[in-house]
Each structure stands twice: as C-alpha cells, then as structure tokens.
Amino acid sequence: MTKPQSASVKVCKIAIPVPLHRLFDYLPPDDVDSSQLKPGIRVSVPFGKSCKTGVLIEICRHSEIPNRRLKAIEKVLDAQPLLSQQDMRLLHWASRYYHHPLGEVMATAFPVALRKGKAAQGQHEKAYCLSEKGELVQPEQLQRAPKQQAMLALFQQSSTPLNAAALSAWQRNWRGTLKALRDKELVTETRLAVIPAPPTPAQPTLKANPQQQQAIDDICAARGEFAVFLLEGVTGSGKTEVYMQVIDQVLQQDLQILVLLPEITLTPQLEQRFRQRFAAPIVSSHSKLTDNERLNAWLQMQQGTASIMLGTRSALFTPLKNPGLIILDEEHDSSFKQQEGFRFSARDVAVVRARNLHIPIVLGTATPSLESLYNVKQKRYRLLHLPKRAGNAIEPKFQLLDIRNKKIQDGLSDLLISEIRKTLEKQEQVLLFLNRRGYAPVQMCHSCGYVSRCRRCDANMVIHYDENRLRCHHCGAEQSLPRQCPACQSGELRSIGLGTERIEKTLAELFAANKVVRLDRDTTQRKGSLENYLQRINRGDADIILGTQMLAKGHHFPNVTLAALLDVDSGLFSTDFHSAEKLAQMIVQVAGRAGRAEKQGKVILQTRQPDHPLLVTLLSKGYQAFARTALEERRLALLPPFSHQALLRVHAMNAEAPQVFLNAVKNVLTAINPGKTLVLGPVPAPMAKRAGQFRFQLLLQSEQRKELHSLLDRLIAEIEQIPESKKVRWSLDVDPVDLY
DNA sequence: AGCACGCCGACT
DNA sequence: GTCGGCGTGCTC
Numbered sequence: 001m002t003k004p005q006s007a008s009v010k011v012c013k014i015a016i017p018v019p020l021h022r023l024f025d026y027l028p029p030d031d032v033d034s035s036q037l038k039p040g041i042r043v044s045v046p047f048g049k050s051c052k053t054g055v056l057i058e059i060c061r062h063s064e065i066p067n068r069r070l071k072a073i074e075k076v077l078d079a080q081p082l083l084s085q086q087d088m089r090l091l092h093w094a095s096r097y098y099h100h101p102l103g104e105v106m107a108t109a110f111p112v113a114l115r116k117g118k119a120a121q122g123q124h125e126k127a128y129c130l131s132e133k134g135e136l137v138q139p140e141q142l143q144r145a146p147k148q149q150a151m152l153a154l155f156q157q158s159s160t161p162l163n164a165a166a167l168s169a170w171q172r173n174w175r176g177t178l179k180a181l182r183d184k185e186l187v188t189e190t191r192l193a194v195i196p197a198p199p200t201p202a203q204p205t206l207k208a209n210p211q212q213q214q215a216i217d218d219i220c221a222a223r224g225e226f227a228v229f230l231l232e233g234v235t236g237s238g239k240t241e242v243y244m245q246v247i248d249q250v251l252q253q254d255l256q257i258l259v260l261l262p263e264i265t266l267t268p269q270l271e272q273r274f275r276q277r278f279a280a281p282i283v284s285s286h287s288k289l290t291d292n293e294r295l296n297a298w299l300q301m302q303q304g305t306a307s308i309m310l311g312t313r314s315a316l317f318t319p320l321k322n323p324g325l326i327i328l329d330e331e332h333d334s335s336f337k338q339q340e341g342f343r344f345s346a347r348d349v350a351v352v353r354a355r356n357l358h359i360p361i362v363l364g365t366a367t368p369s370l371e372s373l374y375n376v377k378q379k380r381y382r383l384l385h386l387p388k389r390a391g392n393a394i395e396p397k398f399q400l401l402d403i404r405n406k407k408i409q410d411g412l413s414d415l416l417i418s419e420i421r422k423t424l425e426k427q428e429q430v431l432l433f434l435n436r437r438g439y440a441p442v443q444m445c446h447s448c449g450y451v452s453r454c455r456r457c458d459a460n461m462v463i464h465y466d467e468n469r470l471r472c473h474h475c476g477a478e479q480s481l482p483r484q485c486p487a488c489q490s491g492e493l494r495s496i497g498l499g500t501e502r503i504e505k506t507l508a509e510l511f512a513a514n515k516v517v518r519l520d521r522d523t524t525q526r527k528g529s530l531e532n533y534l535q536r537i538n539r540g541d542a543d544i545i546l547g548t549q550m551l552a553k554g555h556h557f558p559n560v561t562l563a564a565l566l567d568v569d570s571g572l573f574s575t576d577f578h579s580a581e582k583l584a585q586m587i588v589q590v591a592g593r594a595g596r597a598e599k600q601g602k603v604i605l606q607t608r609q610p611d612h613p614l615l616v617t618l619l620s621k622g623y624q625a626f627a628r629t630a631l632e633e634r635r636l637a638l639l640p641p642f643s644h645q646a647l648l649r650v651h652a653m654n655a656e657a658p659q660v661f662l663n664a665v666k667n668v669l670t671a672i673n674p675g676k677t678l679v680l681g682p683v684p685a686p687m688a689k690r691a692g693q694f695r696f697q698l699l700l701q702s703e704q705r706k707e708l709h710s711l712l713d714r715l716i717a718e719i720e721q722i723p724e725s726k727k728v729r730w731s732l733d734v735d736p737v738d739l740y
Numbered sequence: 741a742g743c744a745c746g747c748c749g750a751c752t
Numbered sequence: 753g754t755c756g757g758c759g760t761g762c763t764c
Contacts, residue, residue: 063764
C-alpha cells in the first residue's frame, strides 16, 4: 500500500557515486517519518538495474523530473548524519573546486564498508588463540603436518591472540592451516575489543633544542585558530619530535589529531613510535588494512574514542569529533595527489579543512614543494626551519660522477664499483637507487630489430626474468618470456636498458660474498614483506640495498654510508615542468638516507650531464638555492604557482573520437572564454594509447584562479550539450601534477 | 562508471 | 541457425 501523493510531496536530492555532474531525485521512503530525513544521512536507492548507496543532500518541493518517473528511496541507512555540517561543507567545496561530481566526492569521505551500505557500527575483529587442549599439545605431535606444526608453535610463543594481520605477516596462506588447527580444536576464535588495551606508560619527552622549541611554541600558540606551518627540516633534524611534543599538548586539551603520511610504508614505523610515547588511543588507516579495520578506525575518530589517526591520503576526510590539529608529513610527496577519479590534493584540501575547523596544520618536509615555498613568500604559510642537529649526522658529500666514455657494466661504472667495494670493506652498507623495476625495459631482436611492444599501450613490455615473463607496467598485460624472436624466429633476443632486477643480478656476481636486498614493488608486494626486509637491513643482514622510489621515503638506514643514484639523467629531460622539482627532491631524499650516525656519508650521482644547471645548483648551493632558481623560472614562464591550470583528459576506444571531441570543446571555449585563459591543445597524451584507449588532452591555464574556475563551470554545462561527448570519456584534473 | 540493448561475424 | 563482439544510450 502506498501513500496518496499529495501536492506537497517532497523530493530528496541524492548524491550518488557515479561520474555524472548532477544529483538524482527520489521520493521519500513511504515507511519513514520525514523528520528522519536529515541532509548528510546515507540512503540506499534503486539506480538503473542495481542499488546504490548515496548521500541525502537536500529535500525540496519540486523536481525537474516528472513525478511518475521518480523512484522511492529504498532504505535509510543512518539515523544521524555521520559527517558534520562543516565536513559536508568541505566536500561541497571540494566538488566545486575540483569540478568533480558530488556523489563521488562524498563517497571518498567514507570508508569502503560504509560506501557499500554497511551499518555504522564497529565490528569486533576476529582473532585466534590456543584452546586449553592446544596449550598442552606439543607441536611435534603434528609430525605429518609441518605447516600446522609451525603455526601451533607460533601460537604457543605468542602471549596475545593473533589477528588476520598478524597471521598474514607470518605467512601468506595461513587460512587453510588455521582451519585444520581449529578443526582439531587446538585453536579457537575470540574477538578483540575495539578499543586497544590500556596503552603502555608514556615515554618521557626528549629535551627539545632551541629551534625545535621555537617551532613547538609557535605551533602551540596557534591552537584554536587557523594557521599553516611549513616545517622544513632535513632528515635527522628532529621533525618527529616536534610533532610529538605538539601532539602532546593538543592531547592535554582533549582534542584529536589527524596525521597524514604519503605511503603506507611509513605508517607502521611512526605508529610504533607514537604508541610508545602517548597514553592515548591511536588508530591507523591505510590500504593494507581490511575494510572492517578501516571502518573501526574511522568510527573511533568520529565518535571521539580515539585521539590520534595516522593515515594516508584517503584518511583526509575522516570525521573528527574534537578536531585539534592536522599534521601532513612529507608535504612535497606527489602521492598526496590522487591520480584517478576524484583527483584531489590531500595537502591542499587539508589546508582548507584546517581553515574551516579553525585549527592549525603543520606541513613537514626536508624538501618543500615550490607551491608551499611560494605560499610562504605570500605570507599564507609560516616557515619554521629546523637546522641539522648538532652532533648528529654530518652533511653527506656529493659527487657528480661523469660517466661519459667510461666503462660501464650494467649501469655500474668502474669508479662506482670500486667505491662500493671500499664501503663494504669498512663493514658499512651501500644504497643504490634506480627508479625502474624489472630486469630491462626493452626486449629487442638482434637480427631483425623486433621490439616487444604492448598491444594495448604505447609502451614496451618490461622483462621480468624472475617470473620469466614480459609485463606492461601501464595496463598489467603479461605473457611468458619468448625464447625466440616472434618475428624472425632467431634466438638472438637481447635485453636493452636497466632495471633493478638486472642490477641485482650483476651485483650478485660482482659482490658474491655480500648480501644484496632489492626493494621494489615486485619484491615487497606481500603484506609485511617490506617490514621484514627493513628489519633485516637494520640487523645488518644486508650489505647492498637496491631499490626504486620506496627507498627514498624516509626509512632509516643508519649504517648506510654510500648512496648512489645510478641514472639521474632520465629525470632531466621530461616534458613535464614539474620534473626538475621532483628530481631535486628525490636526490635530496636519497641523500638523506646516507651517513646518519657519526660517519660521514657519500652520495654519488652517475650522469652524462655533469654540467646540467639543475645538478650544479643543487649540489653546490643546496635545495633552497635550487628552489629559488626553479621558482624564478616558473615565474618567468608564468607556470604554476604563478598561474593555475586544469587539464581536460579524454579517452575512447575509437582513435579519432578524443581529438574530434576536444576540437569541439576548443570551439566552445573560444566562444565563452573571456579572453585571458590560455587554451593549449588538443594534444595527444604523453602516452597516446594506454590499455587500449586512445588519449588526448587539453590544457587550460590562467593567471586568475577565479576566472579559470568560472570558465570550467560554464564549460562543464556546455560539454554535456556537445554531441561528440557521448563517444568519449572525459575528466578534469585541476592543478595537475603530472601530465600522464 | 556499470549495465543493458542492439546489430553483425565465426561456431555447433 | 546461435553466441558474443563492443558501439550507443541511460541512470531520478
């Protein structure tokens, strides 16, 4: 039985996570009192053939859609909105600023469990412990089942119940073994309390040096008001200590702290330090946790039962019952910018969030982004500078190693090899950095020149000898490694270029007596394996550490005294104007890994461009000087931050459609453009074909942010009218950081 | 983005 | 004769 529809029927505007720039109208559910329909609650609605979880935005009297076509909300999921009005405002702002559909923006504020419509209730996490029987059984009694034997021993050694995360860290396929032990009633299931056990006694705070104290005082003086601090300090300058002492004071006011970090790899380390220090509930949120773990963490911050959250980019929108402070560490790191879908910058949105909440935010880094330095110049951010701590590590010595016309074996020059040997003889560790994984980026036939290209991308397949496969790093396509040239059937296939896997094999030959550890996405894919490697390295159970990006991200390797970047040149010649900044940050960050104790470190950069101004300025005058020069270049070229950009990206299966569409867009733009905004393109994307899709882009640039944004508003309305838009998929990237 | 509908090639 | 390829269109 349905209610008679009176003239005063209300219409609910729902934000649904689909890439469409509009809200969807629904009738209120017939069994629910309208007082329960508060903006911000989640609702389940029929959408097309399926059901989706959306957020109620507003209730109005009328709909543009004829009433008889309206469907009713199926279910109200929340009694109260889970997000505060301020956070809803922030999401509306982000949707407008990034010109991204509100439904998708709203969805990113919720953990996956809530996006799927789960109730906003904490889930007690499953854990396992020994049964009474299990405590008595000797593992040796399970002779015919070595895996069960090992797991039983693990339980007998552990003083606490083990959860899924702990078991995964122990072994990848633990579920089968666990089931066998539970069937034998040696292990039983328990539930872990949501709130962690009473924390360990807090460690005493260290005595801050004068500069640290100044920073702490400045930040604390801004409590309860909006202020942005750029905390610049090289590795070893004691940034974390500043964070912790400020956090301590915020905790004393019973306020919460949100700490954002670039990658999950850093979270466990910092979490451990925080747990030793604070007698306050700490939760973390990153992609290696299960949906329920992340839901629990989110709810505990929302309800105020946890005081500190450590999380990655997606933790930015975690609701805070009593917000007190936001800390964003490694602010220069480009992983704070989401690179698909809702392409937001967690750093920039975090600043806006702090402003809305009237709380301070601290951006920490050893290598500030040019945008942040510019904001300091504009007096929008306050700079706090921590010099290197006296008595701590000595500045590493840089050496530009000119490898032109030098003998070089798989990317390692003779001079570098002898430096490595010298370091190893002193029982010290070596760190080698190459930002390319796999064995070699190209496989080529020596007799006919055939190259193994990806069928779906404008890219070559990368050789992975370890798995005996060819892989495309852009679409994930793979095939087994051919033994013969597929084109001419000759056996002369060669590996061209370098990857970490190849260097690893060369190092194993050159330094057969030493242990080499390779850290890249291929070797650290498994949960907990990076932590295992890092422990190994710090135990001294590794002599040469070789790896990609992830090496440059803040890990402490106290015994490394030689760091080398095997190929800096590939970073020098990119079309993207950000690349110089990224390379400089990378060099400084890698250098930060070397020589941290009393031993002076050495940093070697292999290059065929020893006179390149970027390298010369950076090495002779330091990062600050480099940044000044780079900013001046941006100013002269009117590039960001001296102008503002938005990139319209388009892709389609059809090769012509993207360009045809963008030409039409350009025509529209010339008609509505007030004149000062530059329209550059359309041009093919740097990788014109990727995963079978043809890609084009159009860049808009303006000195006035307002002008750019009002143009984008009008453009989006017009785009939907362009007939060609139906044949392509398009998206906007506001403040793009890389043009891929 | 999903998802269904719809019209043309290689299979039982 | 059908299964299924992806071009097209729609979602309140």
